[in-house]
């Protein structure tokens with residue numbers, strides 16, 4: 483049988499990158515390629531107790547259909563959390579519960595973009611979001627990342643020339659893949675530019691609570707007095723990704739369109755999972771919980787950075803993130819990064835080739851992404867040892 487596939491999905495071809503990533507699932511290979519939270523960070527006992535209690539006390543709500551906007555007590559809890567902790571949310575905003583931040587990104591694209599429209603993105607950026615944009619046949623216009631966030635000159639130029647740009651997608655806290663943070667000055671400048679040009683911002687913030695060094699920086703959504711920012715948040719990195727619960731805080735007018743789109747996608751996010759999140763928020767000292775998560779990631783990133791510092795040759799450079807799950811390592815200019823990642827996989831350690839995160843994956847890239855949250859300590863040490871051997 484010859485199967486027919488839509489143009490939009492045919493554009494998402496498996497590539498050399500996938501081949502390298504396949505190696506990561508080989509049990510004999512150490513994977514520094516994942517993007518998963520540390521398994522030891524899951525609040526397993528709390529989730530077990532909460533789940534048992536829900537099924538005992540309120541099984542029908544957990545097992546029955548719910549409304550697409552989300553389980554009301556969770557929406558209210560998220561609304562309160564966003565307002566009190568982060569100054570997010572104005573009278574014109576609404577909270578929508580999504581199946582992960584990924585679904586917020588998908589629904590926003592679905593309701594805002596026609597085929598051929600343009601989405602502006604940090605370059606490099608999260609591959610899951612880039613592929614979502616591509617699946618709607620939108621064109622990606624990458625804006626290069628500097629140490630402290632987007633290159634503002636390039637952003638201005640893109641905003642001036644791209645007449646069909648629908649929104650700017652960014653990960654201001656601990657960008658996936660670079661681990662970089664956008665400075666407060668740049669956040670303000672980006673917001674002001676977007677306002678002047680009348681373009682929306684899709685602010686994806688799954689890692690904001692995982693800051694293990696430096697000072698918190700207000701989100702762009704916290705400046706939003708104009709209904710410009712769609713904020714996508716998630717419980718994946720602060721509770722557990724298998725629950726598939728995220729949230730969006732956005733102007734009600736856009737939220738109502740996204741709700742209609744969500745009805746067609748999955749009707750609603752799993753009710754039991756939403757109830758678990760709601761009870762977890764109600765019964766947990768979040769400051770204490772975040773402190774525990776930050777301790778885990780501070781220690782693991784420190785272990786990786788220390789091993790790299792002790793063994794990588796001086797011509798290789800890397801970011802030193804203050805939070806999140808990743809760091810971005812760059813080979814010397816003109817190096818063949820793809821060949822390096824292939825030999826790393828053959829030597830028993832998988833990393834993600836940086837080109838996977840580019841808006842134009844065929845562009846030259848000399849960097850790769852390393853993840854420190856998923857592997858156990860001994861794999862971090864051994865993985866870096868293997869990479870150092872190859873680099874030398």
Ligand SMILES: Cc1ncc(COP(=O)(O)O)c(C=O)c1O
Nearest residue numbers: 517582583584608658716718728
């Ligand atoms: C930047 C970014 N946004 C969104 C997501 C999707 O997360 P969720 O599990 O909330 O859908 C990820 C997952 O790794 C991510 O790195």
